[in-house]
Amino acid sequence: MTLTVKPKTWPGAIREVTLGAGSRQGLTIGGGKGLPLHTFEAAFPRRPLLALEITDVDPPRWVDTVRAPWDGALGRPDVAAKRAVEEYGADVVMLHLVGTHPDRGDRSPAEAVEATRQVLDAVGVPLIVKGPGGGSRQNDVLVRVAEECRGEGLVLHSAAQEDYKSLAAVTVAYGHVLVAESPIDLNIAKQLNILLSDANVDMDRVLIDPMTGGLGYGLEYSYSVMQRIRLAALGGDRMLNAPVICLVGEEAWKAKEVKVDGTPAAVWGDRARRGVQWEIATALPLLEAGADLLVLRHPEALAEVRRVVDGWFVAGS
């Protein structure tokens, strides 16, 4: 007797989106035709990509255990970018412009452009540029970077439902990719993509950031909303079939459990290793839920997730 579990087939597929252009070596994500990682029953022409996060200024909030591997490179984006790519094997780099936040350095858009250029000169991989977060400064900074670095296929992080117009415009005008961020909500994710396509942004240039809750701090919400987004996409919803990006490192390293020594020590174990595994245990479930691009912080977490992904997609792209 032979058992057959019917393979699942779907009318829809995830879009392919190419990150990086111009002087960048372009890399494509998406294209999956089945449930995430279900490589045994559906075609996955592209494997998920792994990025490392670097910053324009020394990020004071990073815990010592994740600062360690970046020793000497924090606040030196060119050095950090080279290390991320050449030593740690990142496919993509995310430059987080923390220093442009009014409370964390208040650096000008011109300085942001300068930092971005340093990274573009240092490495040839696609670059994600993340602004300081909501508010008008986010737009000032990202719009300037998009203008000055035209044609590089930057991934601009991010536009939100309340404020997407200027970023939509520069994405179209200067050939970039735009991350559409929604707060763990499928309807808002869809609504924002409709707004973006009404603003003439080609859906082949959009990534969804469904917002990551770190392990123990909302991961379950991100996980389930991503599974639902993926089911909708495979069901044929063309406003939800963009590849998904997750900022794993930022959320995982916020957890109290990676910061404290914890008592008794025998029960909490080694703090540095705990942090790395916290990041891995945030990353892998999100891959299973449908992430196509993960942004990590610790190179050891990247190395382990890389080992898993490469093993999974042996014959892949």
Added chain:
Amino acid sequence: MALTGLQIFKLLPNTNCKKCGCPTCLAFAMKLAAGKESLDKCPDASPEAQAALGAASAPPIRAVTIGHGERAITVGEETVFFRHEKTFVHRPGFFRVLDASTPASAIEDRLTDWSAIRIDRAGEVFRVDGIAVVESPGSPEFAPAAAQAAAAHGLPVAILAATTKGAAAAAEPIKDRRPLIVPPAGADPGPFVALAARLGAALVVSGADLDSLAAAAADAARAGVADILLEPPGDDLATLHKHLTLVRRGALERIHPGLAYPVFLRVGAGEFSKAVVGTSTFASIMAVADSGGETWMPLWTLRQNIYTDPQQPLRMDPGIYAIGEPTGASPLLVTTNFSLTYFTVSTELDGVGVACYLAVVDAEGLSVLTAWSAGKFSGDRVGKALRELKAAEHVSHRTIIIPGYVAVISGELEDALGDGWQVLTGPQEASDIGPFFRDVWETARPK
């Protein structure tokens, strides 16, 4: 899969005798299909009909219990593939591996330490759920001694066997405590099936593919083993994940009775990613070789995330909670009734060692910022809740500390409270409460 009304109708006598209280057999069948009637109301139903309906209404995955007493663990009975469809039913059990390199003199200490672990996190207690004793032919006394010691601590026991003889020696003395026998990879299942059937123990079966796995389970069931777990094949994560997925899907689709069981997984030293994938993808019992907190803390937390109700965040009862032994002059703080928020803040306050009152207000189980953006933590609402909780009766002063993320509500809250109340904005992160007490509260506090 449940039967449809028409399928059930075909199994009924079709005499329309009305003894069940329904005008026709068809009407009765429809009610059965909807789960609104039970078959015993029809006195003439055939044994075949009873069997078919019984099988169709049984849960698609059997319940299996390992251990005995307060710490016994039940797994299985899952009904869905995605957690957003319906809450997963039973959290997986994480068993800690105790191997024969442990000196006899250290077994007791180790078990005492492991069984005492209890970490409270957001409404759940993390514990070691069981002990996986490794049987080693080289030290035949080890497994029986370790298994009995673990059982004496009340902990469920799995025996990672090397030989049938060794497994018998370890399992026999604790057979009343429902041990789980795990044969070595690739072993001839026959003798282990006979052993498990004889002792009434639970058994893990394995197979090189889905077919042989299901067949092995069906064979064991026929031989009289009631409690079975499936160990799906997969040396690499992709293959393992494939089988974990297909076993679950096959069970839910009821394609073979041999798939209707929970899943067992061994996680060797250093195989953290395998444990992560097992936890998120349907493993029911995992024997984890690493014992360090750097592995267990993230695994417990991931399990907590995956197995909570996706519709209902864990909540605390609203109320005024005392931290330490506060007096009328102690600080009074306010937060939401989301368990995770309460837990984060209260453990921080415990750690700081300043006795105080923490008012937990009903914000529908949402975190501070989520609650605020959903309108559940506005100044008005918080003010009203604090009055209902009679906050003023707990302290002699009129100062309330609010979370830093909702600094914007302070004016509205002062207005809502009136009566000379003063709002003090605390830090954004709970971890900064210590310095806040020292630097801000000490100077600002009402003297």
